[in-house]
Amino acid sequence: MRKLKLQVQMTIDGFVAGPDGQLDWMWIPGERDESSFRHVIELADSCDTILLGRKMTPGFVNYWEDVVDNKPDSPEQPLAQRMVNMRKIVFSRTQTAINGRNLEVENGDMVTAVQALKKAPGKDIMVYGGASFVSSLISQNLIDEYFIFVSPVAIGNGLSIFKEQKVLKLDSSISYKNGKILNKYFPV
Numbered sequence: 001m002r003k004l005k006l007q008v009q010m011t012i013d014g015f016v017a018g019p020d021g022q023l024d025w026m027w028i029p030g031e032r033d034e035s036s037f038r039h040v041i042e043l044a045d046s047c048d049t050i051l052l053g054r055k056m057t058p059g060f061v062n063y064w065e066d067v068v069d070n071k072p073d074s075p076e077q078p079l080a081q082r083m084v085n086m087r088k089i090v091f092s093r094t095q096t097a098i099n100g101r102n103l104e105v106e107n108g109d110m111v112t113a114v115q116a117l118k119k120a121p122g123k124d125i126m127v128y129g130g131a132s133f134v135s136s137l138i139s140q141n142l143i144d145e146y147f148i149f150v151s152p153v154a155i156g157n158g159l160s161i162f163k164e165q166k167v168l169k170l171d172s173s174i175s176y177k178n179g180k181i182l183n184k185y186f187p188v
Contacts, residue, residue, distance in 0.1 A: 003124045015158030033178040044082045048123035053133025054092035112120035120158035132157035152179035
């Protein structure tokens with residue numbers, strides 16, 4: 001059975017975005033850490049499908065398609081190619097079509113659809129967000145592995161993906177030169 005993996009960036013005070021979805025805290029001034037970037041690519045390569053919430057999809061799709069189409073020398077190009085070429089399923093209750101390459105919209109019951117995807121053949125499935133969509137997956141106990149990149153920044157207020165108590169078991173932890181830490185958890 002395929003696993004549903006969550007990869008998310010989080011502040012040390014537990015937020016995945018600012019109150020209005022701001023992500024400016026994610027890019028720490030200073031040098032980029034190539035080993036953390038390699039881990040992101042390795043995680044992406046373990047999957048063949050990306051799940052997204054409707055609200056974050058336009059920004060996600062536009063960003064990665066812009067890198068692929070207009071920034072051939074970007075150091076993000078290897079990841080951008082994966083993000084654009086991989087199958088993407090967007091969960092929405094309000095829209096039946098959303099623009100983007102290799103993108104389809106799922107309007108059915110989220111739990112039923114995710115359980116069917118897990119039973120289908122293929123590599124694992126990755127979810128990147130948004131916050132309310134991920135929160136729904138967590139509350140329905142659909143996440144099999146949590147990959148949380150903790151950034152050494154506090155923002156004081158923002159969007160959280162945890163809406164109730166959730167006990168997780170730490171599997172591994174990797175620290176990077178830029179101060180970020182990747183914690184891998186399993187649900188208990």
